[in-house]
Amino acid sequence: MGKRVLLIEDEPNIIEAISFILSRDGWEVDTHANGIDAVDKVKAREPDLVILDVMLPGRSGFDILRELRDHPPTANLPVLMLTARGQTKDKETAAALGVSRFMTKPFSNAEVLESVRVLASGVEAQHG
Amino acid sequence: MSRSALTGSRIRERRSMVGMRQADLARTVGISASYLNLIEHNRRRIGGKLLMDIAGALEIEPAALSEGAEAHLVARLREAAAEGGKRIEIERVDEFAGRFPGWAELVVEKQRRIAALERTVEVLTDRLTHDPFLSAALHDILTAVASIRSTSSILVETPELEPEWRGRFQRNINEDSQRLSEASRSLVGYLDGVDDIDASTTSPQEELEAFLASFDFYFPELENAAQDTDVQSILAGSELLRSSSARALAEGHLIQYLRDATLVPLARLRSALASHGLEPAALAGHLGVDLPLLFRRLAALPKELEYGPIGLVVCDASGTLIFRKQIEGFPLPRFGAACPLWPLFRALSQPMLPMQVDLAQAGRSAGHFRSYSIAQPVGEISFGKSMRFEASMLVIPDDPAVESNQEQVGVSCRVCPSATCGARREPSILAEGF
Numbered sequence: 001m002g003k004r005v006l007l008i009e010d011e012p013n014i015i016e017a018i019s020f021i022l023s024r025d026g027w028e029v030d031t032h033a034n035g036i037d038a039v040d041k042v043k044a045r046e047p048d049l050v051i052l053d054v055m056l057p058g059r060s061g062f063d064i065l066r067e068l069r070d071h072p073p074t075a076n077l078p079v080l081m082l083t084a085r086g087q088t089k090d091k092e093t094a095a096a097l098g099v100s101r102f103m104t105k106p107f108s109n110a111e112v113l114e115s116v117r118v119l120a121s122g123v124e125a126q127h128g
Numbered sequence: 129m130s131r132s133a134l135t136g137s138r139i140r141e142r143r144s145m146v147g148m149r150q151a152d153l154a155r156t157v158g159i160s161a162s163y164l165n166l167i168e169h170n171r172r173r174i175g176g177k178l179l180m181d182i183a184g185a186l187e188i189e190p191a192a193l194s195e196g197a198e199a200h201l202v203a204r205l206r207e208a209a210a211e212g213g214k215r216i217e218i219e220r221v222d223e224f225a226g227r228f229p230g231w232a233e234l235v236v237e238k239q240r241r242i243a244a245l246e247r248t249v250e251v252l253t254d255r256l257t258h259d260p261f262l263s264a265a266l267h268d269i270l271t272a273v274a275s276i277r278s279t280s281s282i283l284v285e286t287p288e289l290e291p292e293w294r295g296r297f298q299r300n301i302n303e304d305s306q307r308l309s310e311a312s313r314s315l316v317g318y319l320d321g322v323d324d325i326d327a328s329t330t331s332p333q334e335e336l337e338a339f340l341a342s343f344d345f346y347f348p349e350l351e352n353a354a355q356d357t358d359v360q361s362i363l364a365g366s367e368l369l370r371s372s373s374a375r376a377l378a379e380g381h382l383i384q385y386l387r388d389a390t391l392v393p394l395a396r397l398r399s400a401l402a403s404h405g406l407e408p409a410a411l412a413g414h415l416g417v418d419l420p421l422l423f424r425r426l427a428a429l430p431k432e433l434e435y436g437p438i439g440l441v442v443c444d445a446s447g448t449l450i451f452r453k454q455i456e457g458f459p460l461p462r463f464g465a466a467c468p469l470w471p472l473f474r475a476l477s478q479p480m481l482p483m484q485v486d487l488a489q490a491g492r493s494a495g496h497f498r499s500y501s502i503a504q505p506v507g508e509i510s511f512g513k514s515m516r517f518e519a520s521m522l523v524i525p526d527d528p529a530v531e532s533n534q535e536q537v538g539v540s541c542r543v544c545p546s547a548t549c550g551a552r553r554e555p556s557i558l559a560e561g562f
Contacts, residue, residue, distance in 0.1 A: 011271050013300040017278035034428060041472035089554055105274035109281045
């Protein structure tokens with residue numbers, strides 16, 4: 001069984017595209033489309049890596065990331081953040097909260113794949 | 129050299145302007161040309177009948193020659209000089225204005241233009257950073273572009289793609305391209321309105337502000353009325369209230385205006401002002417009303433009473449500005465949060481405590497203001513229920529020449545040049561000196 005990725009994103013077509021490329025690369029992809037119970041989903045599924053959108057219905061990706069980092073079992077979970085907001089302030093916020101990588105939309109499939117591979121392999125220094 | 133000492137220079141300027149020879153003017157007013165020459169070079173004082181005669185011959189008001197013509201100009205030059213550094217010969221400003229009125233006007237005009245452009249930059253930056261519509265529109269566009277880019281890459285880079293997937297991704301691209309078109313069209317329509325910054329409103333609060341500003345915040349129909357029909361007729365006549373939310377906000381404001389005007393009629397307020405001047409504590413005591421109500425009445429004074437510009441800003445307990453009446457030199461942010469150093473916010477942490485604080489605006493505008501703030505509970509007070517607080521801050525221009533312990537404040541962090549401010553939330557867009 002391949003490694004598991006949880007994709008937390010509310011845009012159905014982006015979910016479909018990212019799920020497709022990751023599945024073809026051998027990843028087991030689980031998806032979730034709202035922010036409210038996203039942390040519960042992470043805790044329940046225990047993925048190897050999370051791809052997290054910033055602007056989600058119900059709760060922002062920053063809040064979700066903060067809670068994941070405050071919860072010991074997910075404190076070091078690799079999190080790749082995707083956002084349409086590329087402002088310096090958002091990058092700084094994400095970095096301060098302990099994001100593993102930050103990627104702005106529009107991204108290329110190759111960039112997403114490369115980031116997922118690197119983060120899941122543990123080669124890149126993760127949170128902390 | 130004082131302004132009055134430059135009367136001769138002004139006579140010479142005016143005479144040249146109307147194309148009259150020195151000898152002709154001297155003859156007209158009954159003095160020798162050599163004496164007029166001494167006057168024109170400020171070597172003889174002039175006043176009384178001779179000044180009147182010369183002014184008559186030059187078809188100009190005597191005051192324009194003697195004193196007041198460039199008093200306003202000199203005041204503006206002083207303001208410009210205050211922002212211009214240490215090398216300006218401020219002690220010779222009268223002489224500059226008297227001898228080179230054209231150049232002085234140009235300096236003042238350029239200064240005014242720079243201030244207006246800075247305000248435009250501030251508004252646009254504020255909008256780009258905090259405008260919820262723009263933020264949402266750009267988010268939609270980037271999301272659609274991201275989806276199209278990712279999906280089209282799959283279609284191009286996966287030649288063995290199953291027909292079912294191919295069809296699904298083609299439909300997705302079609303959907304996203306439609307979404308992209310709509311979001312782009314909407315954004316272009318929005319940006320078309322940016323040319324006229326003051327007129328382009330985006331939120332109900334801004335519509336309300338534009339509506340109130342179009343009346344100078346003063347509604348004579350409500351000053352002596354006691355009927356709701358007047359409120360409705362005012363609302364019906366305004367094209368600035370486009371959304372139903374803005375209309376509801378305006379209705380609430382006008383009903384409160386009517387209530388305030390009933391409690392403090394304009395005639396009573398004028399009488400109190402005549403006795404106490406613009407002193408809020410004394411006025412509130414005299415009129416027997418609380419400060420927030422008095423602030424609202426003062427902010428609604430008609431211009432013809434000549435109490436000068438009076439600004440008012442009100443926030444709720446979250447710090448969100450819920451009423452804004454801006455005055456020149458004390459801009460209020462349109463979208464983002466305001467300067468946390470404003471006494472308005474300090475008042476929230478010390479409810480019921482009136483605060484009088486002299487303020488100096490940071491940056492180029494560098495205006496001086498006196499502020500009066502207070503936070504009070506609003507709505508019904510009952511046992512077992514938490515109270516809702518609002519804070520109000522009245523802002524009045526202050527004389528910069530008067531010595532006082534001014535606190536430096538800004539507009540909002542994004543457009544504030546105070547690099548070392550401990551209350552800064554985010555970096556400023558202003559490079560050193562703008």
